[in-house]
Structure formats: structure tokens, C-alpha cells
Amino acid sequence: MTLKSEAAALNGKPVQVLKEDGSVIDKRLEPSLSSEDLKKLYYTMVLTRMMDERFFKMQRQGRIGFYLSSTGEEAAHIGSAFSAEKEDWLFLQYREPGAALIRGFSLFHFACQILGNSGDLTKGKQMPCHYAYKKGHLLSISSPVGTQIPQAVGFAWGAKIRNEKSAALAYFGDGATSTGDFHVGMNFAGVFKVPVVFICKNNQLAISLPVQKQTAVSNIALKAQAYGIEGVRVDGNDLLAVIQATRQALQKARSGEGATLIEALTYRMGAHSTSDDPRLYGDEMTLEEWKKKDCILRFQKYLEFKGIWNPDYEKEIQTQAGEEISKAVEEAEKLPPPSYDTLFEDVYSEIPPQLEEERKGVSHAGL
């Protein structure tokens, strides 16, 4: 059964596989997942949320400068990243740490990047949460919103031109749908039938602006129609619906049928960043409503039905995740900052003479 027909029947309501109590609505939409997969998914969701708590605290303690949490949105990015194949590539925004973990980005490297130390694969060159990990096919994250959308299209288009199997997944939020890059990316993807999957995590907020003021269209998936591509609206707090939608979109991409826009409806339960203060614009009532629809809770109930989850299991994995985070942070905090030389590296493939002169000036200054 395709989500397309399901979505059409729902007339704008998001597709769900799981009810809020964790029971399956329609068996035909339930993705096939081994118990090992289910455990990996649940563990990654729990770990991601615990990372948010820990790094947020570390920022308040002054141990790191900045952090962006994804609390509440774990299913939307973990489920979709999990559905990608090894040969696929992910263009993340900056609020998808669980997707990075799924692609093999280690917690140690994550912590090093946040600290910007000499263990950071990006050599301390970017703010926290702006990582890149080529081995795991994670492209480099940028702060300007939406710029990765046409890049993902070009990347997947490259695979199409070369007649190779890779697809690209482009992640962004509801705010990004207002950018010119969203428009050009969707348009190019439609015209050239590019094997790309757009994952719009509609978390209802762009810093302080609610989605109703971002766009007059209540259903972002509808925007796909204007570009001649398929749009699917799923409950982004329903891990299984996200997996099903991403799998179908990737299958479609690989069979040469072009792009899909998946709108995953979710909610940003925390602040935009550690520099934000949601008390100035937030809505307690809405937050409480969404807490009832929490993606981790729902998946937990599903696993309980399956006989995988119980309170002891929860305790066990929380302990494991806590220890994993502590170990990574402890190891990362031992490392010094990158050497001053790295400041001048990677601007060009080789340091040009004028830059070399600037570099020498710094070293002679005895820094």
C-alpha cells in the first residue's frame, strides 16, 4: 500500500501508522523491521534526547558555548535517516543529531565538534552542531537556512547523470520553506526528475515565528504540487510513518521517478538554541498538547506491545546511554584546542603565498 493513496484519502490529515497509544492503525502500512532494528531505533531516540539534556546543561555550566536541541523531533530525523541506504547522502540542517548518530558519527566526535577541539573532524571551524562526516555521507552543515536544498538536488542530479544509485536526503524545517533556495531546489528537482527526498520537519516554529505566519498554506506537503513532484504529509512523531514514507520516497527516487517532499509534522519542544528564550513567545498549552503526542513515548508503547520494552529495559538503556555520553564528553574534554596553524588550512587546497605570509605573521607573533 502506498502512502500516496493513503494520504489522498486523508485529505490533508497526516498519515499515521501508530495511534498515540502505540497500537498499529493499519497493518499494511507497518514497515518490516527486525527486533534488532527496533531496539537500535529506540536506543538512538533515547540517546539523542539525553544528549540534548546533557549538552544543554553543559552550556549553562559554561563548558560549551552553544547547543541546538532536537527534543520532540527525534522520530522525524532518526526514522528518515535510518531508512536511507549506505550509498545515500544526507544534507542536514542543524537539528538532526540522531540522524548523524544513525550514520555512524560517534558521540566522541560529536562532543569534540561541540567543544571545537583538536579531535573535531572539522577542526574547530564551525559553531556547535555544524558537523560534517564524509565517511557517514553527512555533508557539511551550514547556518543559513535552506541553502542545502538545491545542493542536495545537484548532488542527486549528479548521481542521475552518472547513472549511479545514490539518492540524497535534504532536511529542513518549516521556516526554510519561505526561502528562495526551497523554491529553486524544488523547481530544479521537479524539472530534472532528480532522485532526492525532501524532508521538511515542520516543528511549528522558526525561532519564535509560528508556522501560520510562515506560510498561508496550512499543509506544506501541498507545495510540492506546484513543482510537479509528490508531497506526502506524515505524522512526524510517528516513527513508523516516517520510516514508511522515507522508504517509499527513496524507492521511487531510485526507480527514476523523481523527488518527493515529505512533511513530517512535529513540534520543537525546547528552545531554538541555548541562546533563545521561548518564554517570550512560547505557548504552554500547545507544548502540553504535544507532550502527549511525544514520539519516544509512542514508540515505547509500540515496543511494549511487541514485548521488547519494559521498565527494566528502559532503566538499562538509560544507564547505557548516560554512560556513553559521559565517556564521550570526558574523553573529548581532555583534548586541547586545534593548533593555530589550522586557522589557515582548508581555505584552499594549498595555502596561497599571501595567506602563507599571514600565517607566518601569526607564528612570529608567538601565539
Next chain:
Amino acid sequence: MPVYNLLQALNDALRTAMRKNDRVVILGEDVGKLGGVFRVTKDLQAEFGADRVIDTPLAEGGIIGTAIGMALYGLRPIAEIQFSDFIYPAFDQIVNELAKYRYRSGGQYECPVIIRTPSGGGIKGGLYHSQSPEAYFIHTPGLKVLMPSNPYDAKGLLLSALDQNDPVIFFEPKRIYRSAKGEVPESEYSVPIGKAEVVKQGKDVTLISYGAMMTESREAVEKALEEEVQVELIDLKSLVPLDVETVIGSVQKTGKVVIVNEAPRTCGFAAELVALINEKAFLYLEAPPVRVTGFDTPFPYTLEHVYLPSVDRILKAIRQTAHF
């Protein structure tokens, strides 16, 4: 050896590169069947197919954004921006993405996109078909910025750009697309990036320029010689990286310098060159450096001949400097 104009030399360079490497693709507005509004990509789609010479929708941000993705995938995209005046919708993709991709990924990724774009005035193109925006890109670390002044350099520099792994903004002096002619080898060759050329030796004054302004500069140098002023003429070709050694070496020899660029005066590349000369050759200077540039106005339509540095303006600057 065939004699080509600049358009033919560029077309030949693109054909040479595409035959050699099937990862080279061209994308831009009207570059396919039409061969580009100036015909730089003439007949290439017929030879290499619509998958490698791609007519894109009308969106510069989309052209550069997707070219970045293609380069990350491992292709060698050459993006054409129809006029450099239209490059600004892609400014964010160029400045924040393309230029910084290697740096911000700690060297894990590289992004060798070449952006070809006609620039400069003198074709009665008014505000939006005449601009010289090179300074914006020179000011952005991570980009290489090239501008040939003749067919031989055009082909050789473009082939060199394809032979290295950094993003390149390749400005083409469109006013002399057809008028600049010269012998161009049919085979593959390269003109090194980062090397300026002393086009003419001289002992009295150094004249530095690049792109279309080399035409007026050359003429002014000839006229100066009639007045017994020997001008050393330098064609920069490569603005980033800059051949500081050649520039400073010449100024140390002559002690006098005139710099010609057609872009607006304030913060134009001539300003940077003056600063550099002051830092590195101050004690050799026998006269204040002089800039001959466009004015700090938008590019005019009717009065473009007044705006553009002319042979007379350059000659006047040479005299002023020589007889200081």
C-alpha cells in the same frame, strides 16, 4: 596555429575539457541549443548531449546551488551566469556555501565549481549588463578569481581552473569577446593561476591592469612611449591568488605606479593593490600611486564612454605620475 577570438578560445577550451573528462558538465541559462547568449557554449550540447550541457530554469541561485551539489558528488561543473550583473541571487550560495565548503568541513569535502560569467561594460548594456563585481568575490576567502584579457590566456586559464580543486570565478571581458584575437594552440595547454605577466618592459612607470582594460592600457602605453615615457605593463590575469612578487618587483624598479580597473573606485581591486604597494614598496615610491577606475556611480547607459577608463584618462595618469 588557428587565430581565435576570445569566444572561440573559450569554446575550444570547454570542448577540450569535455572531451578529456566526462565528469565535466556545463549548466546555465540558454547554454544548450542556443549556445549561450554570447555563443561561448556553441555546438557543445550537440556533441555532448543535454545531460552534460544543461539548460537550466531561470534561477542563478539554483544554478550555483545545484552546481555545488554536483561538485560534491564528484562532477566538474562549469556554471555559466549569463551576465555577472545577475550573479547576486547566487551570492549567498557562492559566498556562504561554495567558498567555505572545504574550510567548514575541515577539509573533508572540496567543491571545485567553476563559475564563468561575462563582466564589464562598453556594450551599451546599461546598469544590468555592464557591471564589474570582482571585488565582492576577491574579498571572499576560499574563491579563486581569474580574468583573462586575450584568447590565449582565456583557454589556458580555463583549462588550469579545471585542473585544480578550488572554486573559481572566471570573469570574461565581454566587450572584447569578438575583438580580441590571437593565436591559440589547438592542443591542451595551461596558463598558470597565480602568475601575472609583464606584457611590456619599461623603466619609468608600472601600469597594472586586467581584463578588457588591458586594451586601453596597451594603447596608452604605446602613446606614452611617443612621449618618451617607458611604461612597464602588467596583466594580472589571476586576481586571487595574486602574483605579489611580479607587482612589487616592478614597482620597486620603476618607483611609480598607475592601476587601471573599470569597476567603481571605492574598495575596487585597485585600492587593494595600492595598499599592498604601500606596505611592501613604500620606500621605493617616487610618486603617489594613481588609480584610474570607473566612478562611484551605477554603470550608466548613454554616458558609458565617460564612465569607462579611456586611453586619454590612462595616459593622463601616466603623465601625472611620470612627471611628479
